[in-house]
Amino acid sequence: MIFIEDERIKLDGVVLPGLVRSIEVTETAKVDEQEVEGRAAKPKQATGYEDAKINIELIIDDTESQTKYERYAVLREIFRRPGQSVPQPIPIVCEDAAAHGVEKVIFKKLTHKGENKKSQLIANLELWEYITQTITAEKTSGSAAASSGGMEAPASSGSLSGSYQDYLGSDRGTAATAEVRKRKSLEAGRNRSPAVDDAAGRSKAKTALNRIHKMPY
Secondary structure, eight states: OOOOOOOOEEEEEEOSEEEEEEEEEEEEEEEEEETTTTOHHHHHHHEOOOOEEEEEEEEEEEESOOOOHHHHHHHHHHOOTTOOOOOOOOEEEEEHHHHHOOEEEEEEEEEEEOOOTTTTEEEEEEEEEEOOOOOOOOOOOSHHHHHTOOOOOOOOOGGOOOHHHHHHHHHHHHHHHHHHHHHHHHHHHHHHOTTTEEEHHHHHHHHHHHHHHHHHO
């Protein structure tokens, strides 16, 4: 089998090194199966499509200017650049990918294996289709009222007039309040005391004194 350099495949603007042994693009539909009691056949429900998968197999040999490992380092550089912690979507230029409408991919997996009898590396690239999704956040009104259960908040001190606030903050306002509380406490004590006079009590006392004056001594 004869392979040729295929410069038509580019990832992130870089031509893939080596010989393209095979390339496979797979598209799959999402289908859910549901179990129904008493039925052997499971009803199927289509829910959408999965992202396309691309698998590329390369044969990398030594050249006059580079070793096979130096050429393989190009793939490693595309897969994960120095300092990169999260995979980023990258563009792909390939006739096979374009036939499936794939323009951007995530470099999902990179592997290689060497053979003792051959001075070459077999590299395998697994790419997943990347589709940009836009998420729009909407701001709902009245959320504060809903969280408070519809209860009205008590009036704050800011709703009081300035002069009345000054009065409450002064010694005069404090003293007046204390005096009112003391007077109410004394009145409540007198109401509970048996020594409180009333009109009927004074009449009974006067009658008793008259009887004492009329008694013989």
